Amino acid sequence: MARVVVVTSGKGGVGKTTTSAAFGAGLARAGHRTVVVDFDVGLRNLDLIMGCERRVVYDFVNVIHGEANLNQALIRDKRVENLAILPASQTRDKDALTQEGVEKVLEGLAEDFDYIVCDSPAGIERGAHLAMYYADDALVVTNPEVSSVRDSDRVLGLLSSKTRRAERGEDPVKEHLIVTRYSPSRVGKGEMLSVEDVCEILSINLLGVIPESTAVLNASNAGMPVILDEKSDAGQAYSDTVARFLGEERDHRFLTDKKGLFSKLFGG
Amino acid sequence: MAIEIKGRMGTFMVLRMLTADTAEVLRQLDGHLSTAPDLLSGVPLVLAPADGLSVTAEMLRKVVLGLKERGFLQVGVTNVSESLASAADLGLMRNLAAPSREKPVAAAVAAGPAQVVSQPVRSGQQIYARGGDLVVTAPVSAGAEIMADGHIHVYNTLRGRALAGVQGATEARIFCTDQRAELLAIAGHYLLSDQIDPALSGISTMAWLKGDLLQIQSALNPGG
Ligand SMILES: Nc1ncnc2c1ncn2[C@@H]1O[C@H](COP(=O)(O)OP(=O)(O)OP(=O)(O)O)[C@@H](O)[C@H]1O
Ligand SMILES: [Mg+2]
Numbered sequence: 224m225a226r227v228v229v230v231t232s233g234k235g236g237v238g239k240t241t242t243s244a245a246f247g248a249g250l251a252r253a254g255h256r257t258v259v260v261d262f263d264v265g266l267r268n269l270d271l272i273m274g275c276e277r278r279v280v281y282d283f284v285n286v287i288h289g290e291a292n293l294n295q296a297l298i299r300d301k302r303v304e305n306l307a308i309l310p311a312s313q314t315r316d317k318d319a320l321t322q323e324g325v326e327k328v329l330e331g332l333a334e335d336f337d338y339i340v341c342d343s344p345a346g347i348e349r350g351a352h353l354a355m356y357y358a359d360d361a362l363v364v365t366n367p368e369v370s371s372v373r374d375s376d377r378v379l380g381l382l383s384s385k386t387r388r389a390e391r392g393e394d395p396v397k398e399h400l401i402v403t404r405y406s407p408s409r410v411g412k413g414e415m416l417s418v419e420d421v422c423e424i425l426s427i428n429l430l431g432v433i434p435e436s437t438a439v440l441n442a443s444n445a446g447m448p449v450i451l452d453e454k455s456d457a458g459q460a461y462s463d464t465v466a467r468f469l470g471e472e473r474d475h476r477f478l479t480d481k482k483g484l485f486s487k488l489f490g491g
Numbered sequence: 492m493a494i495e496i497k498g499r500m501g502t503f504m505v506l507r508m509l510t511a512d513t514a515e516v517l518r519q520l521d522g523h524l525s526t527a528p529d530l531l532s533g534v535p536l537v538l539a540p541a542d543g544l545s546v547t548a549e550m551l552r553k554v555v556l557g558l559k560e561r562g563f564l565q566v567g568v569t570n571v572s573e574s575l576a577s578a579a580d581l582g583l584m585r586n587l588a589a590p591s592r593e594k595p596v597a598a599a600v601a602a603g604p605a606q607v608v609s610q611p612v613r614s615g616q617q618i619y620a621r622g623g624d625l626v627v628t629a630p631v632s633a634g635a636e637i638m639a640d641g642h643i644h645v646y647n648t649l650r651g652r653a654l655a656g657v658q659g660a661t662e663a664r665i666f667c668t669d670q671r672a673e674l675l676a677i678a679g680h681y682l683l684s685d686q687i688d689p690a691l692s693g694i695s696t697m698a699w700l701k702g703d704l705l706q707i708q709s710a711l712n713p714g715g
Pocket of ligand 1: 436
């Protein structure tokens, strides 16, 4: 059975699309047939981050409206085998998605893929609701600051009440926390919440901590999921995150500031 | 056996009509519903026009229609004549002492079954234990709201709003093992977080009402 994984946050700009691209690429690299679906209709940018914006012909909305079939709309990644993306439409608005349409598309994808990663738009309105409705797992992306944590908390409430699993009284959506743009030095100065604080407030399982990293911007400029930049801290952190999701135990790296540690050691 | 007749105690709501302006009655009701949508839905309701209010069957019908549109279970009417009640097609409840506005009578702490919640109560969620106590064993987030007709117990961190005795039970109390609430209220008397002694933050506390003032103390150190 294909698993549907929604990447969601409530707050905008926290790293959902970055995470969707990296996570999808990581699952595919581990041998799982994976498709990343862009639910951000009207503001599509998953295709940009994955470097296939020039290959978009048909999109999610075309498929829902029966103007194209899934195979015409899916874009196979050129670097990673087993990876595809279903782009969003840039010209429509969020109302172009319907619940039945989304269900039909996900059912179609489930025939060919092991993982369906849904990149949610920001907010808690219709688009975000549709992105999470059919989820089996949720990656809740949070920045270590109060407003992002509050929005994630709100989203967790919706995951436990407004999803198909919740409505049918099935096993709840499995919730995983991903803290992104983490900067240990700023945590040290008290400018950001610590991972411990975030975990305590949200009380869900911590899947990964992604450091604030210039590699993310470089990768997105290059149209490449940052996880493929294996030398970068963010790439490694995403690799660990995917491995944990697939059941491996890995310690959390990047929780402390390298420079900070140095200066501590040498009395700097 | 075709039927079974059982006496059962239950909670019902009395809606006191203080004006003959039915539109205003419904408008104010909508105001209440917008802040607490769950507060009254599905509850049996008795309409009680205030003493001295000249009510007509037409007025009662209008209000009843409005109530039905808002999802209330209609039970009956009180404090009107039998002929008026039957003209409005409503059952008349006798011997129902409507609380007078002049000297409010404190409602007793509700004695219904407690509602137990073991899932986190998240920002934006609202839980209301009608007719009894509320016991929460998971965290209550900032931006969440928990309410009970009776006592509230939170065996975890309380960061949101907790309102006990929401139907007026001044005896209701709020207990929690890690108090960081945004607001604590009992029978409508409340304290905001910045009115709560910081020394009481992050510890087990109990809140109760002394006259009109909400009291909070460490639950581990009662008396002090
Ligand atoms: N770990 C990181 N380090 C540095 N920059 C990051 C990191 N993660 C994301 N960013 C940057 O943050 C910005 C927003 O990222 P992204 O588009 O992934 O967020 P989003 O949650 O999908 O936003 P939206 O809500 O608009 O869809 C981008 O400029 C991205 O490069
Ligand atoms: Mg995005």
